[in-house]
Amino acid sequence: MRGPGSNTGGNRRWRGLALQALLVAALAALAYGAATNAAGKLARQGIVAGFGFLDRAAGFDISQSLIPYAAATATYRDAFLAGLLNTLLVSGLGIVLASGLGFAIGIARFSPNAILRGLARAYVELFRNVPLLLQLLVWYVAVRVALPEPQAPAAWRDAVFLTQRGLFLPRPDLSAGGWLVPGAFAAGLGLSLALVLASRARAARRGRGLPVWGPALALTLGLPALAWIGLALAGRPVPVAWPARGPFDIEGGLALQPEFTALLAGLSTYTAAFIAEIVRAGIASVPRGQAEAAAALGLSRARTLRLVVVPQALRVIVPPLTSQYLNLTKNSSLAVLIGYPDLVHVMMGTVLNQTNQAVEAVAITMAVYLAISLATALAMNLYNARIVAVGRR
Structure with missing residues (x-):
């Protein structure tokens, strides 16, 4: 048998849901009105709305x-x-x-x-x-x-x-196969992060972690260097645009x-x-x-x-x-x-x-x-x- 307060609790819940629904509807109507008003003004000015x-x-x-x-x-x-x-x-x-x-x-x-x-x-x-x-x-x-x-x-x-x-x-062109160089750099960062986590886990178990800084530096710098050298050996070297003195200013390269x-x-x-x-x-x-x-x-x-x-x-x-x-x-x-x-x-x-x-x-x-x-x-x-x-x- 339900207590005397059960219906009151249920009514409060439904009233809360109804108020939230009314609030959402009011906000939706406000947004729709603002969008319609903006679209109308843009159309009168000859501006086509949208991201085209x-x-x-x-x-x-x-x-x-x-x-x-x-x-x-x-x-x-x-x-x-x-x-x-x-x-x-x-x-x-x-x-x-x-x-x-x-x-x-x-x-x-x-x-x-x-x-x-x-x-x-x-x-x-x-x-x-x-x-x-x-x-x-x-x-x-x-x-x-x-x-x-x-x-x-x-x-x-x-x-x-x-x-x-x-x-x-100097600006390397990474549009072709050169993307492997920053990809290798990102892989080096990921492996370095994994090494840091492994070192912390080992330190928590044994009280002493793994060497981190030297291997992490080798990974983040060595992998991109290997990718650069590998592309050159494969006959697809990464082209580099070098800056040079121009008649009025420096031309080319990365500014x-x-x-x-x-x-x-x-x-x-x-x-x-x-x-x-x-x-x-x-x-x-x-x-x-x-x-x-x-x-x-x-x-x-x-x-x-x-x-x-x-x-x-x-x-x-x-x-x-x-x-x-x-x-x-x-x-x-x-x-x-x-x-x-x-x-x-x-x-x-x-x-x-x-x-x-x-x-x-x-x-x-x-x-x-x-x-x-x-x-x-x-x-x-x-x-x-x-x-x-x-x-x-």
Whole structure:
């Protein structure tokens, strides 16, 4: 026999489901109305809604591109890919550099050397409290002023040139069989990661892991070198475009522009200040007795940090570190200020002005940043869950 409160609980459940259904329907109606209104206004202006414009000829050049890009033949889809790859490039390198610099400064905050501690603290206070926009302008101006004029470039064996217009390097063509070289590099990274995991598993079982740094370096550098040599021996060498002096500027090769350098330096140094504070807080959360016990066992200060303190601090460091990685990726959109052709500069600037496809350009840009952020958060959450699980054993 049902109690007197059973019907009341069931009614509350159905009322909750009905309210949620009404909310979803209202949101769907609002989205449909907004889409219909936007489509109507675009039609009255003679603009065809949809993403078909991506296949039209772009007709504009992009100063730095990781893929073959020519203004005469490129489409808006090619421009989108070039901007996306530029965003991923500066974000990925910025995360690596900011992490290394931030961890170094955060650990330096606990140095027994008073001067080193003071310099680390001064760095954090300086870069954390100056707006990133201003820092990017300072880096951009400083980089351009410090470099030599295009008429008198700094050269190394006529293969590498440095001017105010960028750093010009030899550019290998990876469009044909050359893709095996970066593929071998990726395989080397994967094998190195597997070696690190195997070393940690062995250390947990036997108290001593496997040698990691030497084999990992050999894998990440040796495999691409073997792939390069193998292609050459097979009669399919990877062609290389060498930079050369032209009548007005350096021509050919791979150009790393001052805009890229300034953006990368600004993002890395700014984010490193926040990461340093996160690392400092994580290390401070580890009980002092852990370091004292390690010292009693004869471990040096460096080994104590690497084997005892930092692994425990990571459980505190990783969650806020994820937010800093996401902020760095989103802050890369400030590249439009200094003219670096990232996704926002290409899609929300040139493409939008030429096509007037405002809704589509905004939707593509938002979807890309959302996908990058979700992927970064997922990877960091999986790593954090692994750290927490290891810590509970």
